[in-house]
Amino acid sequence: MTRFPRLPLAAAAGLLVAAGAVGFAGSAAAGTISGTLYREPDTSVARWVAANPSDSRMPVIRDRVASQPASHWLSNFNQSTIRSEVSGYVNAANAAGQIPVLTVYGITNRDCGGASSGGAPDLGQYQTWISGVASSLGSRTVVIILEPDSIALQTCLSSADLAARNQALRTAVQTLKSGNANAKVYLDAGHSAWNSAGEQANRLIAAGVGDADGFYTNVSNFNATSAEAAYGRSIISALSGQGHPGKRQVIDTSRNGGASGDWCGDDNTDRRIGRYPTVDTGDANIDGYLWVKPPGEADGCRYAAGSFQPDLAYSLASSATNPPSPSAPPSSPSSSPSSSPSSSPSSSPSSSPSSSPSSPTPSSPSSPPAGGKTCSAAFRVAGSWQGGFQGEVTVTAGSSAIAGWAVSWTLASGQSVTQAWNGTVSTSGSAVTVRNVSWNGALNSGGTAQFGFLANGAASTPALSCTAS
Structure with a gap:
């Protein structure tokens, strides 16, 4: 962090x-x-x-x-x-x-x-x-x-x-x-x-x-x-x-x-x-x-x-009451080193033992819809294990602000998505689409959002397409 x-x-x-x-x-x-x-x-x-x-x-x-x-x-x-x-x-x-x-x-x-x-x-x-x-x-x-x-x-x-x-x-x-x-x-x-x-x-x-x-x-x-x-x-x-x-x-x-x-x-x-x-x-x-x-x-x-x-x-x-007065005076400033947690726990979607992360592989921007709104998506393998892997996708808005996005790809043989977070996933056969949730769809020009997913099967790098709205 x-x-x-x-x-x-x-x-x-x-x-x-x-x-x-x-x-x-x-x-x-x-x-x-x-x-x-x-x-x-x-x-x-x-x-x-x-x-x-x-x-x-x-x-x-x-x-x-x-x-x-x-x-x-x-x-x-x-x-x-x-x-x-x-x-x-x-x-x-x-x-x-x-x-x-x-x-x-x-x-x-x-x-x-x-x-x-x-x-x-x-x-x-x-x-x-x-x-x-x-x-x-x-x-x-x-x-x-x-x-x-x-x-x-x-x-x-x-x-x-x-x-x-x-x-x-x-x-x-x-x-x-x-x-x-x-x-x-x-x-x-x-x-x-x-x-x-x-x-x-x-x-x-x-x-x-x-x-x-x-x-x-x-x-x-x-x-x-x-x-x-x-x-x-x-x-x-x-x-x-x-x-x-x-x-x-x-x-x-x-x-x-x-x-x-x-x-x-x-x-x-x-x-x-x-x-x-x-x-x-x-x-x-x-x-x-x-x-x-x-x-x-x-x-x-x-x-x-x-x-x-x-x-x-x-x-x-904002709606809490103020705490009671302390029964001991505040401590004086210490000489301890500054530190802020780089991350904190969350009961986030389970995944797999992490492997060395791969570099993101970008997709090509989708054909611009009316109004010139575009987006691109980059994929990396965030972790893999025998029989499964975790993928992470970064969505980037094009030269204009967008109100929403959808990322699609085709699963390789033997793959299936089992869970996703920071996006809503839908599948039809081997076709997968992940759409933004309520709070990460609107992006300014060049703005980014991320989502992740877990999948069964061997890890591979898909060809992503991103559609903006």
């Missing part, structure tokens, strides 16, 4: 100090964690607030989003910088006497090659990266959200790949716990509208929850806290019945104060921020209501995954 221009930490923090709340001091009346969650002063939303003092949306975003502690994502796979990134963030939180929350998001075949694809090129390098994280955690309490979607989303994995991933997650938990005995490590449990509690418990056991502190839910959706808590109780009961008692839940409440449903929140105005972050949950099964997915950061269907979008933040926060 393109990084936001870095503003001085003091400038970003200064505006947020005026905003008030930084988190809640928790007495841990129920969960196993007590203290105040750390609010990082230099984040995407903090930089936007500092850079846009006259924007009419700024006070709401400042007071109800930027003032709150959210997880710091480790999503850029870089062996040379991981230690400094983690230690800078953790040391700043420790200096403030607050609890850091890290989301570790770098496993191989991340997001099954969907909107948040990326991660380590192989599991050997992944374990080296995890060791770098573990060596930089310090010795105080740190919360670790380990690999969103890695357990709930498995449709792209063969049986051998699944066994390897489970082993990688088990090893990661053990490595992180050995690096800091006070680390609280939680594994992916999807959300209450995904896998059954029994199935999810079985997956958690296979992935090493016995060595973890518990699991987290709702990072990839917007389900109500009550539904997630009930789901969590069922998982805890199933785990206990299989010899793994004492596990606890973390719930992502960053975007679940409104409608639930479709995984993507980029164009849904019915989402709202939920409970403000705290470890004082009042529920013995729940260690924290956290903002794992920072409000205002995109899921990847309309905007680039992980990019901060003020319209999304404002939509989430």
Whole structure:
């Protein structure tokens, strides 16, 4: 993801100090964690607030989003910088006497090659990266959200790949716990509208929850806290019945104060921020209501995954009440390095283990319809595996703005499209057409839109035709 221009930490923090709340001091009346969650002063939303003092949306975003502690994502796979990134963030939180929350998001075949694809090129390098994280955690309490979607989303994995991933997650938990005995490590449990509690418990056991502190839910959706808590109780009961008692839940409440449903929140105005972050949950099964997915950061269907979008933040926060006053003063600016997540998790359409991406292959523009509107389409293989592949298509408007587009091609022998996103697919025999959805059809001259699809059969490069309207 393109990084936001870095503003001085003091400038970003200064505006947020005026905003008030930084988190809640928790007495841990129920969960196993007590203290105040750390609010990082230099984040995407903090930089936007500092850079846009006259924007009419700024006070709401400042007071109800930027003032709150959210997880710091480790999503850029870089062996040379991981230690400094983690230690800078953790040391700043420790200096403030607050609890850091890290989301570790770098496993191989991340997001099954969907909107948040990326991660380590192989599991050997992944374990080296995890060791770098573990060596930089310090010795105080740190919360670790380990690999969103890695357990709930498995449709792209063969049986051998699944066994390897489970082993990688088990090893990661053990490595992180050995690096800091006070680390609280939680594994992916999807959300209450995904896998059954029994199935999810079985997956958690296979992935090493016995060595973890518990699991987290709702990072990839917007389900109500009550539904997630009930789901969590069922998982805890199933785990206990299989010899793994004492596990606890973390719930992502960053975007679940409104409608639930479709995984993507980029164009849904019915989402709202939920409970403000705290470890004082009042529920013995729940260690924290956290903002794992920072409000205002995109899921990847309309905007680039992980990019901060003020319209999304404002939509989430505009009808919320202001948070209560903090019981601890805001932390002073830290010397931690700037970092904004390159992507964020989403329960995006499942796909396959990624291979080295191919370069896009462009099509020729279609014959201009009345009015001179044209478009072209470029294809690349985003990932492939035995018996299937993921395709990605970039649509580009011609010299005139267009209101909509449709891309067509002919499937090769043995191919069939099984799923598509960011477009509406129709097939007739071997002929495939994908048309824009409501929010990505209108393009200015030279503007682009992307859609992706999964297909059975051997990967090949089709001859695309693009029709504009």
